[in-house]
Amino acid sequence: MNSIKINNVCKSFGEVKALDNISLEIHDGELFGLIGPDGAGKTTLFKSLVTLLRCDSGNSTVCELDTVTNRKEIRQIVGYMPGTFSLYSDLTVYENLKFFADIFGTTIEKGYDLIKDIWVQIEPFKNRLSGKLSGGMKQKLALCCALVHQPEVLFLDEPTTGVDPVSRKEFWQMLRKLKEKKITIFVSTPYMDEAVLCDRVALIQDGRILSIDTPEGVIDSFSRDLYEIKPHRIYDVLKALYKWDKSYSSNAFGNSVHFIGKDDNVSVEQILSFFKDSGISVEYVKRIKPSIEDCFIEFMSGKK
Amino acid sequence: MNITLELIRKELLQIFRNPLIVKVIVMAPVLQLIVLVFAANFEIKNLNIGFIDRDNTSISSSVKNSFVSSGYFKLKNIKKDYSEGLKEFDREDVDIIVEIPDNFEKDFKNGLHPNMFIAVNAINSMKAGVASSYISKTMATYYKSESFLSASKNANLQSIPTIDVEYSDWYNPHLDYKSYMLAGVLCAIVTIMGILLTSLNVVREKEIGTIEQLNVIPITKSQFIIGKIVPFALVGLAQFTLGIIVAIIIFNMKIEGSIVLLYVMLLVYLLVVLSVGFLISIFSETQSQAMFVSLFCMFIFILMSGLFTPVESMPDWAQYIVKLNPLSYMIEAMRMIILKGSTFLNVIKDFSVLIGMGVLVNSMIFVFYKKVN
Known part of the structure; x- marks a missing residue:
């Protein structure tokens, strides 16, 4: 089954074609990477899938739910971590997590199983204002907040941009662990070396998908010396x-x-x-x- | 419902996390009430009066004395003539020049109706207006004074029938501007804080990006709007209550009408101003934009509300603008309830207009606030 289906989606901002006829299918439980340079259309595609942006044409579904007509249902089952740190920096780590649990009508306890591995790393700082965390810690907190309502599909928009190499590695290990818990993860990144850590990757540039393959497939398709x-x-x-x-x-x-x-x-x-x-x-x-x-x-x- | 409560809780948490905001919320009503009510007083005292007495008779000095004893004027004798008085005008040393001509007493006694010359510095037109009315008041008192009556007895005057007008000032018998100003200033404070806090709130979420998180969570628009307006309504209520307490303790303000009615009006009014702030926030992209627009709105609201200048004395077109100003209805209702003890039926016009405005602004929020771009 496919968790995410994107059919011929187009979106323009004035003259700029941010998404140019994109089609993509992401399987259930897959860790799927969207690789592309800045301005390729990664964030636009993510925003359209998490119902923040309406596309000009084409349609897409998340867990069989249409991103236009079933907006409310989709919001209940997706977790979204935007590219920029967007938590309340004047609330503490714990207050942020609790807010995002409460607002989805759930509790931290219910989602604890999913976030446990990540939460234990930031728990020592739970009474610190989240604005005063280090970059890597912020990302971990943001991931916890995106996971606390136990989403079926997780959208991570450039989660490792601006994070140090060690934290990046840790972050990807966390993603592999989450995958074991049967969550579909759609992650975008400008770093090509991260592609090998995904099950499958799509390469996007100027709003067009250049290739969709497994990392091994991508390497095998390289025919030159x-x-x-x-x-x-x-x-x-x-x-x-x-x-x-x-x-x-x-x-x-x-x-x-x-x-x-x-x-x-x-x-x-x-x-x-x-x-x-x-x-x-x-x-x-x-x-x-x-x-x-x-x-x-x-x-x-x-x-x- | 739970989700709305969570939003409110989070908002209050953020408000109280900011020590400056908390201080402003508490200090604003206290300080502004004390300073503004004393300062924004229409009573003008200590007008400097330059007196040119060319007659130097008992009647001219009795006129002079009546000015001094009225309590409004500070006397400054000008020895020479009007040209010296003009120089005093230029130096802003005197506000009024009174000149009593030669042969004043003589003409008076011969029944010739002598004229007295009065010049008022009208740079500040309001002050000049007040000064003129004080002068006529003083002269009216003088006509009844012993010295005038005895002087006129000797005079060769035909008796002129006069009509005495007796004033009585209702609802504010001592013409105490403070109780009149208190109600208005209190409303203005609630307006300023309300518009500023709400207009900066949603746009701040836009700036830091959390609005996207809020937009992807499954809440309805109305839940979101309630969650954003109720916390600031609570702040407004707290400020207003604090202001009322200050007014009662420091200014001995008496609330003639029902306190419940006062709060009902306040709630309806808060709905309007907070929604206006919310609307500004929706249309702004940055906090500084929101700040400029709300400052503009606040100026119009406060200056065109009848707080400082009576609406009745504005030109017609301005009065139409006042009709669109929620603050004018609120101030009117507050003054009626506090000073006059008006009942709900008396303020039903203000109540329904404010409700109407609240509905209008909130439907605009519904139309213009979009969770999906």
Whole structure:
């Protein structure tokens, strides 16, 4: 069964097409990632699914409930965590959680099973004003507040943006645990490395879905040979590769350069000799397996 | 219903979490009542009067004395003539110049109706108006005084029949402006706090993003509106009660009418102003926008309410604007209940107009407040 179904949804803000004919199906109990750069339309899509925004055309359902006609029912069964921290900073951690439990007509005790693992981490600060929490703690509290009424579907809009790497990792572990509790989780993120942590991912850019696949599927679909070049001076290498007629794409990845040749005949030896001719010294060149980031960059460059 | 109670509880929690707001809620009615009621007084005393006595006779000095003894004026003798008096005007040293011409007593005794010259500095037109009325009052008293009567006995006057007008001031026999002002100032305080607190509230939720959370929770519009208005109505009630207590203790205010009726009117009025604040909040995107619009509204409400200037003396078009102003109805009803002891039937017009306005503004909220964009 599909928890979320999106059919040909479009939404424009003036001239800008925020969502351009989007169709997507998310299965029951799935941890589904929506990956895309800023301004791709992620938040707009989320807002339309949690009934905050009405789309221009197309329709979508959450748990078989229409996002336009069954608005009230949807509000009862979804949990939504917006991209910006939006809890009451002048209320304490506990008061925030209690408010969101009460307002849904439930109690913290009833939802405790679901939030327990996260709540124990912030419980020591329960009498602190939530505005005075650290960034990671705020996200945990926001997650608790979105979960306390035991939703069937959880919408997390960029939950890890602006959170440190350790907290990000923790956060994803929490999501995996929640998945075990049969909650469908739809999460958006601009970080491509987080894609491998999802069951399936969709890549979105300029309001269009570029691909929907499992992380492994995405990597497998990468059909070209990828070379890693470890240069001494990265700028010289990029400049030289840019002018090379056998070059298809070259991108800086940390200290190294990921390079794809125009045809699959480009070999390690050819690349090395090209550098030798150009008078540029490199540490090594080797063929590597693509990471999911390579795949997404390939998708987004629109050359596929 | 429970959800509404939770919203109210949360709102009150937030209000009392903010120490400044709590102080303002408590201090505003106390301080403003004390300061404004004493300051916003229409009585004008100590008008400086420049007296030019060219006649220097017993009758001219008796006129002078009657001015001094009236209690409204402070006498300043001007030795020379009117041109010296004008200089005093320029320096704002005197407000009124009274000149008694040569041969005043002589003409008077010959039955020639001599004229006395009076000039009033009308830069402040209200002060000038009050000054003129004090002058006529003083002269009227003078006509009845011993010195005038004895002087006129000797005078060669034909007896002129006069009609004496006797005043009696009802409901406020001592013409005490304080009790008149108290009711109005109290309403103004409730208005200011009510509009400000509500207009900044919803827009603040917009600014910090919590409005989205509130919009995705399954509550109806009416639950939301009630949850947002009731907490501030409670604040208004508390402020009003505090104000009444201050008025009774410090100003010895007597409430002639029913206290219950007073509170019924207050509740209806709060419904209107708080909804206006709510409406402002819906249309604003930032707190500063909401602040500007509510300041504008408050100015119009207070200045066009008959609090400081009587509505009857406004031009016709302004009186129509006053008819749209909820505060004018509230002040009218309050003054009637407190000073006159009016019953519900006397204030039923104000009551029904306010109810009508409340319904109107609330239906506008219903139309314009959207949970879905």
